[in-house]
Amino acid sequence: MRWKARLLSAATMASTAAVLWPLLWKYGDRDLRVLVGVVPALVAWIVSMFWPRCPFCGEHVIRDRVDWLAPSPDCPNCRQTYDGPYRAKEELDARDHEEAVRLLAKRGVPISRESRGRDGM
Numbered sequence: 001m002r003w004k005a006r007l008l009s010a011a012t013m014a015s016t017a018a019v020l021w022p023l024l025w026k027y028g029d030r031d032l033r034v035l036v037g038v039v040p041a042l043v044a045w046i047v048s049m050f051w052p053r054c055p056f057c058g059e060h061v062i063r064d065r066v067d068w069l070a071p072s073p074d075c076p077n078c079r080q081t082y083d084g085p086y087r088a089k090e091e092l093d094a095r096d097h098e099e100a101v102r103l104l105a106k107r108g109v110p111i112s113r114e115s116r117g118r119d120g121m
């Protein structure tokens with residue numbers, strides 16, 4: 001799903017610029033130069049309201065400015081991984097717990113043995 005968000009951004013920018021670029025060379029005034037910068041971004045923003053969406057809950061993949069450059073691998077609404085299989089809530093909780101423990105350990109925060117989970121990370 002992340003590749004779809006990146007594809008949307010790149011393809012919209014490139015295709016709209018490819019259409020507008022000859023117009024810029026033909027007419028070459030300042031208004032068209034502004035269009036080359038504004039219209040691709042506007043078209044991409046409009047398309048992102050409809051596509052891509054989470055395959056599990058239908059939430060928008062692109063929700064804010066950060067998602068245009070680095071879309072999250074997980075849906076912020078249902079927490080499923082966009083390109084992965086469906087996981088039960090318990091699996092998602094365990095995954096998030098392990099991730100939190102890993103980040104805390106990376107920062108040097110002391111972690112109790114019980115908090116490390118069943119794998120003993």
Ligand SMILES: [Zn+2]
Nearest residue numbers: 054057075078
């Ligand atoms: Zn979702």
